[in-house]
Amino acid sequence: xxxxxxxxRLGATATWLARDxxxxxxxxxxxxxxxxxxxxxxxxxxLPTPLELERAIDHVEDELMRATAWTAGRxxxxxxxxxxxxxxxxxxxxxxxxxxxxxxxxxxxxxxGALGDPSALRGLPAGKEAAASLLILRELMxxxxxxxxxxxxxxxxxxxx
Numbered sequence: 001x002x003x004x005x006x007x008x009r010l011g012a013t014a015t016w017l018a019r020d021x022x023x024x025x026x027x028x029x030x031x032x033x034x035x036x037x038x039x040x041x042x043x044x045x046x047l048p049t050p051l052e053l054e055r056a057i058d059h060v061e062d063e064l065m066r067a068t069a070w071t072a073g074r075x076x077x078x079x080x081x082x083x084x085x086x087x088x089x090x091x092x093x094x095x096x097x098x099x100x101x102x103x104x105x106x107x108x109x110x111x112x113g114a115l116g117d118p119s120a121l122r123g124l125p126a127g128k129e130a131a132a133s134l135l136i137l138r139e140l141m142x143x144x145x146x147x148x149x150x151x152x153x154x155x156x157x158x159x160x161x
Contacts, residue, residue, distance in 0.1 A: 006071055007154040008079040008140070010133055012036035015140075017067060018154065019074065029070050033063050033136050035083075039128035046127050050114050056132065060139040067144055077146040080153045083125055083133045088151050090123050096151035100141045103149065107138040 009016040013034035018027055042048065042056040087106060088096040098106075110131055112120035124130070141149065 004074050005076045005078050005150075005155075006074045006146070008077050008081070008149075009154070010035060010079065010081050010083075010136060012129075015136060017071065029067055031063050031067060033060055035129045035133040035136065038132040038136065043128040043131060046131075047121070048110075048114055048128060048131050050111070053111060053114055053131075053135065056135055057139060060136055061143060064139060064143045071144045071146075075145070075147045077141065077149040078152050078154065079149060080151065081133070083130055084137065084149060085151045086125055087134075097148050098151075099148045100146065103134075103138050103141055107134055110134055 005019065007018045009018075011034050013036060015031040015033040017029045017031070038056055038060070042052050042059065044052065048056070084098070085096065087103075088098050091098065091102055091106075106124065109120040109124055113124070124134075137149065140146065
């Protein structure tokens with residue numbers, strides 16, 4: 001098993017990151033970022049406004065600062081989250097892997113929709129929780145340096161709740 005993978009469980013009220021077999025710094029980390037809690041806190045409607053997106057990004061970035069040293073040197077995020085699986089299938093990605101550039105492009109489509117371009121939203125999952133999940137995933141990859149996210153179940157050695 002490669003030791004450059006971090007397993008992600010994106011829940012309604014929290015996000016957990018876990019890695020295999022690394023006892024030195026602790027094997028899992030809980031972050032106060034959830035798809036439902038972020039959506040409820042920042043987004044009034046199903047499609048967030050540009051200002052709501054900015055406020056949510058600021059909050060997510062602040063919370064991710066706790067994880068920067070913990071994830072250092074890891075390049076692949078792994079999750080079995082249904083939204084990520086749906087995005088990978090919609091993008092036709094071989095092996096259900098989304099690169100950081102693809103995730104960034106998906107987020108930019110959400111941002112374009114928020115700015116008033118409904119055609120940009122075509123193929124994106126609807127709803128504010130889906131928007132919050134995509135935002136959290138994008139920020140995780142961008143700020144913690146993950147080059148890709150792979151759709152797969154967590155390793156049996158990953159300490160996820």
